[in-house]
Amino acid sequence: MSQLHQVEHPVEFKSYLRRCLYVFIAVLCTTSLMIGASFLPNYGWTAKVAMILAVACVNAFVVAGYLMHLLSEKKMIYTLLGFTIFFFAGLMGLTIWAMHDMPAGSSH
Amino acid sequence: MEIPYTSKPRPDTGVYNAKIGIWLFLASEVMLFGGLFSAYVLLRVGAAPGEWPHGWLNVGLGTLNTLILALSAITTLLAWVACKVGQFGKFKFFHACTLALALTFLCVKMYEYHDKWIHYEIKLVDGKFADGHFEGAVYVDKAANKELEEHSFRGMAFSEVSGGVTNNYELVSVTLEGRIVADEKDLMDLRAQKHIEHGKVTIERSQIKHMENYGPWHNTFLAIYFTLTGLHALHILGGSIVIGYLWGPGRKMWKKDPERFTNRIEVSGLFWHFVDLVWIFLFPVLYLM
Amino acid sequence: MEKLVQQFPPHREDDAHHGHGGHGHHEPGFWEKYIFSTDHKTIGIQYGLTALMFMLFGFGLMILMRWQIAHPGVPVPFIGPLLEKVLGSVAAHGAISPELYNSFGAMHGTIMVFLGIVPLAFAAFGNYVVPLMIGAPDMTFPRVNMASYQAYFVGGLIMLVSFFIPGGAAQAGWTSYSPLATTIPTNGQLFWIIGMVFLISSSLLGAVNFIATIIQLRAPGMTWMRLPFFVWAQFVTAFILLLAFPPLEAAAVMQLMDNVAHTSFFLPTGLAVGGQLANVSGGGSPLLWQHLFWFLGHPEVYVLILPAMGIVCEILANNTRKPIWGYKSLVYAALAVGFLSFIVWAHHMYLTGMGTKISTFFQATTMIISIPSVIILTCFFISLWGGSIRFTTPMLFALAFLPMFGIGGLTGLPLGFNVSDVHLHDTYYIIAHFHYVVAPGTIFALFAGVYYWYPKMTGRMMNEFWGRVHFWGSFVFMNIVFMPMFAQGMAGMLRRMADGGANYSAAVNSKAGAEVVGGLSNNMMSLHTGILWGAMCLGIAQIPFIINVFWSIKHGEKAKGDNPWDATTLEWQTPTPPPHGNFDHAPQVYRGPYEYSVPGHATDFTPQNEPEGGATPKPISTAH
Incomplete structure (x- = not known):
């Protein structure tokens, strides 16, 4: 069982730091996109809700995929x-x- | 016989026990918030036209909290990585950051709750509505028979039936920082109204038909708002306690069994990321839509 | 041999690693050993005894209700004065008032389902047996396991206390439909919700633990398809609890808000209470509660039945001395049941004014879920074919389970069709239906389990003769109680009427001087008396069981060895009772769970840990 453990990729702090930076930028972008979408003047609520939820899903995907390691589970x-x-x-x-x-x- | 796979992964499943445990727990949490989100959808879709509030919450504060929580999620991950590479000093720093950010989040949330708490809607006798934040109220102390002004409201609601007497203090007038509108529906969509004139409005007791603050009882939007964010805040609180424990007394384990300690940080981090994930949906659903 | 195994724990090399002890052979104190134990076996027994006590209490409530139905307004003999003394005006003159009847009804359902059957079937048997069956030293998270029991205990305590608060316990039925649940002026509902939150949390902790244990702690060689069916059943049950309970917890939180913070989640606009417009903001949806409740409520039915099927499967294989027919079909059927159970819930809501499309959808899924259930039952029946059946007490109960569950399941079909459900909804027919599933169904299986695993827990057998008395008494009177209810229900008798429909029938009958369509005939009404006596006798039939359980601990016949039933599964290959840690090292598993009467083998059973080639099993405990 310990063999499997050793096969895991060695963890590097710097690469994680970089990854975190990208995640934070992604969160910033998606959050401002959501806020922007909610203020769009010429769309009805249904369209806005769809847009906002889509962006929220992207945001959730980034957090779940990279922070929770769901992309490599x-x-x-x-x-x-x-x-x-x-x-x-x-x-x-x-x-x-x-x-x-x-x-x-x-x-x- | 000892319980196996407490820190090493089981070969055929590839995970250690606590990781399965936390994912199972998170699965049930998905269903818990799923139940509440489906309640949100049904209440919103079922609301009469024009009765679902828009723009009642402060988008700026919501955004701030979103970023705070995202940052704290990142610092938990870095704390785990620090453990993984064996740099305990870094772990202590990043975990302290997480804890501080979590508490900041709660403070912002508390400020928002308080803002709703002192926000009153007064139904007037002539059918109009006064709406705004509570400034002060004048009472007559019936025992001493003298007037006095107070800056907090006695009791949470006022209606004609109760007559406005609380513990021998009789209400004379209420002052709000706000405005008077003709119809309750004018208060619903604050986003559509570009510039809202606010000012001090003083209302005599005889003019008040019903007075109520923006608590969960006010309408279904606030009900689901307080319930969802309240439950979420409880998760933040619980997570903070765990993180605080691991940062404080729990860190002794690092010396004895660093691998198991690292796993603990990972597992608590997974929970923390989930709490962030919930907020990622709560923010647009409550603040933006 | 028995002398030997009593020395527990047997020699172990690694005591120091254990949470308790630390200094060699330190014997845990009374509190650590019996009350705050983290050992799955002790927790299983704690669950079992507590759940049995709650079931007895729930049964008592039922007897009182049956008295009130058969003799409305007549003081309860013997117990009446006591009721009045303890509960006050709701039991004035020792008679049961409609409010008290409603409390009893709501609490009977809640106690039986959430405090009786689920803890016994899932938590008690699951805790005791599952880790032993899969060759694990304990549950994955022993302290979580203890917390689960404690949450259950506290939840149960809160439910019990609610009887004694002013206004009495919850009165809105075990389903607690809003707005009724919010508008009845008693805090009992508040206690109910808080109690439920504890019970739900307890189930969630238990479910996480079970799934993690079954996934992670299977012994070497214990592949998925070598798991005994009981373990599979518990696995599926745990998943149902894990994913179906949280929406009810969400609903409970919202009802709590409705009751405490005066929100209107489930209270519609224009709600009138007592002829007055209620002071609520409105805008809520009563149907939302029903959806969230039944999202749990229906899967819960399978939480009640699946562990029972698991127990029956083990006992059938053991007592027919042949492999279970269609093991793989059983496993896939159980998985299918678990999966489908999540998408049938709204068949409880046909009468809420759902549209035709959605009703048809739920009708279709309801019919589909009956297929895997029938597969399971059919496999059991076919397993009997050609077996040399040993009619032991556990086997009698397991055999009785088959037709009783069959009746319960098949009478459910007319309820699943929305056309016939319009007539049968909320009548005694439905009471008969689900009690056939749960009472002579699940509870018989649970009795079977108690008789079957008792020698493993105590090292002694339960008395066979009194076991048979218990069985025949229960079997006969169970049917006397529930069979007439089908007739009453089809005749139109509604459930939840505090006088058993006396007022209603009298009013309709007297109108035209003769029997009128819609009123219940005297024949139907007189069945109440028969049911009451049946229920009393059913209670008396349980006395031998209660005495048997406690008497046999010290005085029962000693079990012959660790494996008195000549069983194949791993729990019988450990010392009796199993020591802390269960096995000294993980047993190696070589074969499937039901290798009975293998041709050419010396004995008619081949334990799972016996290597190929028929050599003696590698010893898995030093106590031998």
């Missing part, structure tokens, strides 16, 4: 997160669908 963890995301989507999607699919003339 073990298969076990991917499987686990895959299930979670499926059920998360089920919870959100089906609930929202159920709330919209209502007999005519009723409201919740």
Whole structure:
């Protein structure tokens, strides 16, 4: 079991520092993009929400991918997160669908 | 027989125990916040037209907190890397940074909460609405029978029914730093209103129909705002306690078992990054949309 | 031999590494050993005893409710004065008021599900058996395990205390639908929510621990497809708990806010309470609570049933002396059940005015999930074929599980179709349905588990004769209690009526002087009395069990060796009771879990740790 440990790439502080700098710049950019998108004058709320959420997802991807090492994780963890995301989507999607699919003339 | 794989990874899964543990825990956290986010979506979609507030929160403070938290996430990662390369001094520095940033985040959050707490909406007898931050109130002390001015409000709400008497202090008038609008809907979209004139507004007790601050009871937006950010703040608090422990008394382990200590830093870092991840969605959802 | 194994822990080289002790053979004190233990076996037994006690309490509530249904407003004999003394005006003159009936109903459900069955089926058996079965020294996170039990204990305590606060315990049913849950003027609901938050946290900690243990601590050679089915069942259950419980925790937090901070998450605009417009901001959605509740609520059903199926599987294989038929189908079916259980929840909500598309979707998934459940049951039935069955007490309970769960499961189909559900919803039919699944289903499996693993926990057998008395009593009276409810429900008797429908039937019947459609006939109403007596006798039938459990600890027949049932799985290959750390070194696993009656083998069972070639198993404990 210790063999596997030694195979891991040697950690270098400087390269991580550089990586962190890029991450922070990415966070800065995405945050200002989100704020900018929310102030766009000529778009409706639906379009804005879609844009902002898309940028937020990019931001989340950067944090999860580089800070949480999700880009280079073990298969076990991917499987686990895959299930979670499926059920998360089920919870959100089906609930929202159920709330919209209502007999005519009723409201919740 | 000892519990294996507490610090070394198991060959076939490639991870050590605590890492599986924290990811499982985070999976359940995803579902916890997922439940709250789906509540947010349903409340927002279900709100009557024009009744969902826009621009009620301070985007500047929100951005500040976003950056603070992102920075703290980065310092936790660097603290872990420092452990990994065996530079304990660097670890102490970066972990202290994380802790300081976490506490700064909480302070900013507290300021925002307080700002909502002293923000009052007063429904007037003539159907208009006064809205603004609390400046002061004049009471009559019924025991001593003299007037006095106070800069905090007694009680959280005022309605005609209760009559405005709290512990023998009878309300005379309230002064807000704000404005009077004709309709409650005019208060909903603060983003659409470019320049809002603010000034001191004093309202006599006889003019007040209902008075209430911007607490979670005010409407569903504030309810979900306080619940989501409150739960998130509790996570920050919990994370700070863990980080503080590892920075303080927990660091003894570094001498005995540096590998296990490094793993602990990684695991607590994963939790911390998750908390940052939640905020990455909370910020646009609550502040920008 | 028994003398030998009592010296515990046996010789070990690495005592110093352990959290307790440190100085050679230091015996942990009473508190460390029995109360604040981090040993999975002790925690399992703690869970088991606490859960059994809660189940007895929940059963008591049920007897009181059945009395009230059969004899509305009549003081409860013997216990009535005590109730009045303890609970005050809600039990005036020793009779059960509608408020008290509602409390009992809500708490019966909550206690049985969250404090009884889940802790017993998942936490107790899982804790005790899973690490032994996979050849692990303990759970992965022993201290988290202890915290899990403590959170459960505190949660249970909060639930119990809520009976004695002014206004009494929660009254809004175990489902706690808003706005009812927020508008009933008692703090019982507050206690309920806080108690639930503790119980949910406890389950989450347990689930993390189980999954991590099964993934990380399997012994060498214990591949996924060599896991006993019980471990698979616990694995799937843990995943369900891990991912389905948090949305309910979110909902509980929001209901807590509704109750404490006067928010309106689940309170709609224009809500009227007692004819007055409620002082709430409104804008909330009552259906949101139902969605979040049933997102847990339905998977929870599988949390109740999967561990039971796991127990039954072990006992069937052991007592038919042949391999389980279709092991792989069982595993995949269990995974499919777990997976699908997350997307069927809204079949509990057909009557909330859902649209046709979404109803059809949930109807379809509900029908689909019945397929893997039937696969599991079918595998069990086929496993019996051609076996030389030993009718031991655990086997009797396991066998009874099959038809009882079958009845419970199949009567669920009409509830899954939204057309027939319109008629059956909220009637006694549904009570009969889910009690058949859980009471003669799961609880029988749990009894089977107690009888089966008792010799491993104590080194002594439970009394066979009284075990059989317990079984036949439970089996007969269980059916007397629940079978008539199907008829009552189909006749239209609604659940949750504090007088069992007496007022309602009397009003309808008297209108035209004769029986009117919609009223319940006297025949239907008179079944209440039969059910009451059935329930009483069911209670009496449990007395031999209770005595048996405690009496056999000291006086039971000594188990013959460490493996009295001649079983193959690893938990029987350790000393009895297993020492702290379970094994001296990880056992090597060479084969699947159910190698019974292998042709050419000397005995009719081949333990999992027996190497190929039939040599004697490598000793895995020095206590031998």
